[in-house]
Amino acid sequence: MMNLAQLRARLEQSFSPLACECLVDGEHSLTVKLFHPGSGQVDLVISGLKLNELRTPEAVAALVDELRYELQSNTLRASRDPDMA
Numbered sequence: 001m002m003n004l005a006q007l008r009a010r011l012e013q014s015f016s017p018l019a020c021e022c023l024v025d026g027e028h029s030l031t032v033k034l035f036h037p038g039s040g041q042v043d044l045v046i047s048g049l050k051l052n053e054l055r056t057p058e059a060v061a062a063l064v065d066e067l068r069y070e071l072q073s074n075t076l077r078a079s080r081d082p083d084m085a
Contacts, residue, residue, distance in 0.1 A: 002055050014064045015071075018043060024051055032063075034071065044071050 002010070004022060011020040011032065019037040024030055030049040035042045044067065054060055 002057065002060060004051070007054060007060060010060055011064065011067070015067070028052060030054065032067065034067065044074060046070065 004024065008020055008022045011022070011034075012018075015034055017037070018034045021033040021035070022030060023033075028051045029047070030051045031045065031047040032049065033042060034044045046067065049063070054063060
């Protein structure tokens, strides 16, 4: 089983040089924020993840894949829409 510190370390390793912030609310819902550590510019925030479903390496790998897709989609949208930059 993976704990929150291990999950955060895995995400930071997967998305380096971005930093990662993982916050858990009272209902064990996880929010992940990926941002640039120097400027603080946020690239992605995903909320409402069920922490109890992210306890296996396979589940975390699927989350990493999903976050990569979302980051890529955000980058594509920003490059096409100057108002999003």
